[in-house]
Amino acid sequence: MSLRMSPYSSRRSRVWPALLVTGALAFTAACGGDDDGGSGGSADGGQTTIEFSWWGSDERHQLTQQAVDAFEAKNPGIKVEVQFSDWDSFYDTLTTQVASGDAPDVFTIEIRRLGEFARAGRLADAGSMVATEGLNSQLLTSGQVDGTQYAIPTGANxxxxxxxxxxxxxxxxxxxxxxxxxxxxxxxxxxxxxxxxxxxxxxxxxxxxxxxxxxxxxxxxxxxxxxxxxxxxxxxxxxxxxxxxxxxxxxxxxxxxxxxxxxxxxxxxxxxxxxxxxxxxxxxxxxxxxxxxxxxxxxxxxxxxxxxxxxxxxxxQPTMFWAISEQSDKQEAAAKLVDFLVNDPEAGAILGSDRGLPMNDAVLSEIRDELPAADQQSLAFIEEHADSLTAPTAYPNxxxxxxxxxxxxxxxxxxxxxxxxxxxxxxxxxxxxxxx
Incomplete structure (x- = not known):
């Protein structure tokens, strides 16, 4: 992440609310398809294709692509098309996609925007599709809005x-x-x-x-x-x-x-x-x-x-969240990707602490000895002060x-x-x- 965690421009401040409202009108124009969220939408020879979008540096792009490659190797029936950008353009692109009913199936979101997306009906109930039993319960609540688990934290920060x-x-x-x-x-x-x-x-x-x-x-x-x-x-x-x-x-x-x-x-x-x-x-x-x-x-x-x-x-605080689009007709495949990213040790080893330290205890236990020295220091710091570190809830629109x-x-x-x-x-x- 860059120094200025949220360098929103005045232009973005004006565009964002308008696009979100417009998106409400376009909600029914989502990628229509199978009710079961399994293999609907784009498919080639029985293979489901999902879109996955995030922001970040070149290093993050490379790490995430490695994780996607590992996921596809374990899930040959699912192909992941990646979309990524720098921070400044991410939300402008995402809100335009949402407004046109063409949101990515899986995307990253931060806590400042989580509540707004969830309350507008843009996010699926990820908690009903992704295994959360092994995840840090305190941090997990940060992804809830009005009692529903709309997003899964990527890691602790x-x-x-x-x-x-x-x-x-x-x-x-x-x-x-x-x-x-x-x-x-x-x-x-x-x-x-x-x-x-x-x-x-x-x-x-x-x-x-x-x-x-x-x-x-x-x-x-x-x-x-x-x-x-x-x-x-x-x-x-x-x-x-x-x-x-x-x-x-x-x-x-x-x-x-x-x-x-x-x-x-x-x-x-x-x-x-x-x-x-x-x-x-x-x-x-x-x-x-x-x-x-x-x-x-x-x-x-x-x-x-x-x-x-x-x-x-x-x-x-969660560094950011994995979210599944409510517009997606491939939510089952999308949820498998999110589940892999937060619960699979192979994904944890690849991603490290780029989006925060893993919040799955089993994953963290398996990879902690291989973490770089800086990540080990961050982990020790968070563990030392865990009792005094409270987690935030979703912010207002x-x-x-x-x-x-x-x-x-x-x-x-x-x-x-x-x-x-x-x-x-x-x-x-x-x-x-x-x-x-």
Whole structure:
């Protein structure tokens, strides 16, 4: 995944709701065929053909194709036609396909869009077709909407702070004690690293990811969503925006221009991965890319806590989900592919932690010794903190537009075109107007 987990454009924000509504009118234009969902639709000599769509990097495409090849070898009666794209174009393409009744039989979806797709009748009941007994029950509930298992998590993930130990050592500072450090400690450490290493290396990289705001608010006892509205107070949101200004102000992070430029790049071009920054917040499955890019030891840390907070607000989240289209007339074959991807050790060994650590205990047990060092570190980190990592539930409709809003208003703040208080009020007005 790229640095900006949900870089939605303003164009996408306008196109998405219209396409989803249009799709409701086109729902009956789905790929009609067999009621049993078995071998209907495209078939050649008794072979069922299903379409499988995802987003991601070239590496993810290669790994997924290997998994598809393994699936086809075990299921010679099913042929999988793959469709993949980068993140920026994925949802535009998918929503167009849904609107025209031509959705892929299997596709990936993230939690920000899950509820919207499910409530619009776009997703099949995957829980009735895919074996879920061996899957992590806590994480599994994240794929439920109104009690129905519409999607199957691809794997486990958590949003954490990463530290490039070489840069910390070069700055003459020790790895922080993440069991007790505060946001003030984090800011001071970032400034110390920047000062000690020179103008081309920074203590940290700022981040407007909504996962960061979620855990920041949770430390104050506030939920990101309450029903169909933002549950975070304007004061907390303003304080969160202010933390970014503070890091720029004390030199702990790059200035606004460079921070925005770096924030638009991939994880491979981040400060940590290019050895120009000591710290940053990322999803745990990105540890491998950061380690590989930097060539150094990168450590996973708990995020800092606000003084007096009883929790650091960190949570366990599905990296994404496998979903089966309700429009598909080949749901039985589609479900076999999803079942293979989450329950077969061969698939687990191929995919590794690319879409999060496997959530099937038997699969994980079989492949864990073969996982790369970065994945083993991520697994140990999640297992160590499992008791305190809660899993989210499906978000309200419109939640997919919220990350872009936070990015836009965050940039208004760091370029000093808005105060944190103004940005918080405007963000809440816009977000609550979109959510339903």
């Amino acid at each position: 958590t949003f954490a702070l990463m530290a490039n130990t070489k840069i910390l050592a070069d700055a003459g500072v020790e790895l922080p004690d993440d069991s007790s450090w505060t946001w003030e400690d984090y800011h001071a450490l970032a400034a110390q690293v920047s000062e000690a290493t020179g103008e081309d290396v920074y203590g940290t990289q700022i981040n407007f990811n909504d996962a960061y705001l979620r855990l920041f608010a949770a430390q104050r006892g506030e939920e990101f969503y309450e029903g169909t509205q933002i549950g975070i107070s304007p004061e907390t949101i303003a304080d969160w925006f202010q933390t970014h200004l503070d890091l720029i102000g004390n030199g702990g992070s790059p200035d606004a221009a460079l921070s925005t430029e770096v924030g638009a790049t991939s994880v491979e071009q981040s400060l940590i991965a290019t050895n120009t920054g000591a710290m940053g917040m990322w999803w745990s499955n990105q540890l491998g890319a950061l380690t590989t890019g930097s060539g150094e030891d990168v450590q996973l840390l708990q995020v800092p806590k606000e003084e007096g907070a009883t929790t650091n607000g960190m949570f366990l 419109g939640a997919g537009d919220v990350p872009d809003m936070l990015q836009r208003y965050g940039e208004e703040v760091i370029f000093e075109r808005m105060t944190p208080e103004q940005a918080a009020e405007e963000f809440l007005r816009e977000a609550n107007g979109v959510l339903s």
